[in-house]
Amino acid sequence: MVVPDVCVEWWDKWAPRLKDVFHLHTWHIKVYWETLEECCIAECAADPDYHRASITIDPMKIVDEDHFIHVLRHEMLHIFHAETQLVRRQWERLLGRKDSRVLREALDHASERLVYRIERMFDLGLRMSPRELAEKGELDEEGPIVPSSTTE
Numbered sequence: 001m002v003v004p005d006v007c008v009e010w011w012d013k014w015a016p017r018l019k020d021v022f023h024l025h026t027w028h029i030k031v032y033w034e035t036l037e038e039c040c041i042a043e044c045a046a047d048p049d050y051h052r053a054s055i056t057i058d059p060m061k062i063v064d065e066d067h068f069i070h071v072l073r074h075e076m077l078h079i080f081h082a083e084t085q086l087v088r089r090q091w092e093r094l095l096g097r098k099d100s101r102v103l104r105e106a107l108d109h110a111s112e113r114l115v116y117r118i119e120r121m122f123d124l125g126l127r128m129s130p131r132e133l134a135e136k137g138e139l140d141e142e143g144p145i146v147p148s149s150t151t152e
């Protein structure tokens with residue numbers, strides 16, 4: 001795959017900044033550029049024991065720089081709460097990998113919901129007072145929170 005230079009430039013520009021924002025200084029995060037399934041723009045794998053993570057991005061699905069930052073923020077938020085993966089390892093040891101599939105799916109779903117809700121908080125503005133935040137919610141007519149289907 002030929003990765004557009006602009007994607008590499010955006011990674012070099014924004015990944016260190018987002019690592020700083022989420023206090024991931026001790027993490028080694030490597031990027032891979034690959035074609036992903038149709039519904040997937042990017043994905044992340046993180047090892048909380050060694051603070052190593054990989055983010056795989058399908059560069060052909062990136063629309064522009066703001067979209068890239070949005071996708072990168074989403075994947076960094078997965079790393080931000082990667083310690084939940086330790087729970088997965090424990091139950092896989094107890095139940096075996098095959099029998100823990102249902103629990104793994106539940107954890108993946110919970111992880112996506114958590115990331116979506118954190119993104120929503122950022123998008124609404126974290127510097128709001130509790131009153132300002134509550135008033136924003138009253139004005140929000142978007143309906144129930146639905147996980148984004150564009151990233152995993």
Ligand SMILES: [Zn+2]
Nearest residue numbers: 112115151152
């Ligand atoms: Zn996700």
